[in-house]
Amino acid sequence: MKIAELKNNLKQGNLDNVYLITGKEQVFIKDIQKSFKDIMSSEEREMNFSNFDLEEVSLGDVINEAISAPFFGERRLVFAEHPYFLTGEKVKNVVDQNADLLLKYIKNPTPSTILVIFASYDKLDSRKKIVKELKKLAITVNAGKMEGPILAKTIKNDLENAGYQIENEALDLLINKTKGNYSLIINQLNKLKLYSLNTKKIDQKSVIELVPQSLEDNVFDLMTEILNKNIYKAEELYNQFLLQKIDPILLVAIIISQLRLLIQVKILSEKGLTEGTIAKNLKMNPYRVKYAYRQARTLNRQQLQIMYGDIVNLDYQIKSGQGDKELLFDLFIAKYA
């Protein structure tokens, strides 16, 4: 079910007993939580609303709350967050949960209770019985990331409703700098709207000046400086990372992922594939591919491939304890001098 449909149903009083909200987009999650809370008056909420963190509270307590009759009201609303047992990940220092309790409950939920489970994870483990049953018996709503064109359209609509316009290049850059995170985009738009209060037009220059570069962008700059043999500049950037206490292992991981995409885009564009087809082939956000496509133009594939081999080898040297990681990264930069 889509968020709009859910909100509409809640407004009209078409309520179900169990909801599963998947995805990590905070703006949507907060919006959904507000919509659920709005079905009760504030007095009713005080008595009949509870919010549980399943990393800290046992499922038994949640189910006990869910089977209790409402107090001075017609329904009870129960939120359950961080249901880590629905994923395949191993989580440390959490309460051991008996998923069978939830399984039993969703098969026969209390009619006067609305149980909303917020599974803010990238992926649920669909092999688990509890996940299969939840998807079958609960109303599932996706609060995940908006992809490519839908995201762009939503931002444009938001801005138009507020009486603003945004240049296409500025929009691309904004989406890239925020990695398509809608919550972040909304935060940045507040700033950009203030900055463009007179013109009501957001251009690329203002996005460059006001939206901070992500760690990935800064690492890309480092990688470009190394490839261009600007060793002093590269060392300066690297030292800034160290001052910010950024682990060289993280830098290596980001460079690997960036080089991978650049090489993939180079290979596929040499075969004559368009940006859209490449994004589809790689199952990747079209904006990321578009950006990489632009960056890859000026770079030499042979050079990128050599660097890929070097950086994977550096990862091995660090992880097998062949030397101090900060020094090993330094030597990696020096190799390109």
Next chain:
Amino acid sequence: MENLVKEQPRVVHEFQKIISSNMLSHAYLIDNASSKIRHQMAIWLAQSQFCDNLENGMPDQTCQKCQTIILGDNPDVLEIKTEKQSIGVDDIKFFKKEANMAATQGKRRILIIDEAEKMTVQAANNLLKTIEEPEGNLMIILLADSSKQLLPTIQSRVQIFHLSNQSNEDEIASLVELGFKEEQALRALKVSDIKYLESTTGEKYQSLLSAITNWLKEVNQQKINCFVDVQTDLMPLVENKDQQHLVFNMLNQIFSDILSIRYNLEKSTLTPVDILEKRNIQKIINMSDDLFTAEQMWKSNVSFQAILEDLSLKFVD
């Protein structure tokens, strides 16, 4: 477990004689066969030290003491098992400390180290001290795929028992349950350990084999597209560490098959044709070396995808 005597008559018989004459050593290394059978052998050996009804060096496996060992409930039988890539020196120190406490159920304590080849050099050296000068009545049983994977210093200080490598009926049955055809299961067990095969299904195993074969065909054609294939064709089929291990096993077997085909040796297991026919023998050997290094990198926790992509670039050099 009941099949152990039938599956491994030689080793069981040898141990029977040693147990009957009370000549057990303090350190053993058991290799070959599958992880499941090696583990069963270690449990059988541990049972022989606690069984109430030991007869001709054979534990009955049904008494309460034998059962608690099978269930892992005997405090005197300690097992080091890890899901991690390696067994570190801290793991060994912790278990040594535990193992050196006085026995509570019988006359001795037993430490079983599963996948002993995962021990880091520091961990192995730390264990070496205990093997050289065992404290109290401690028996150490190391289990490994091959004794050659352990430090020579350890090999020379333990008694090594090589299990028979014939495929186990139980293992074939468990793979058939996972959708493998019997012939496919037999072949798969020659390629990889049951532990890794059980992480997949017959259909998935076949898809994985096809994807690896296609990837190598691209390599053979010197097509740089094999770099992209890693993400688009291989990675969607590999969900966990066990399946990654399986990929390395399959690749090693394919290289072995190619050499068999070229030199008209025994029948190949995974590929009936030489899928790298455009590469000369020296190049094949270099590629095998690269594959060996790649596996070492993987054991050090370098990303599996990055390793395969790096191999693609090396192979299409």
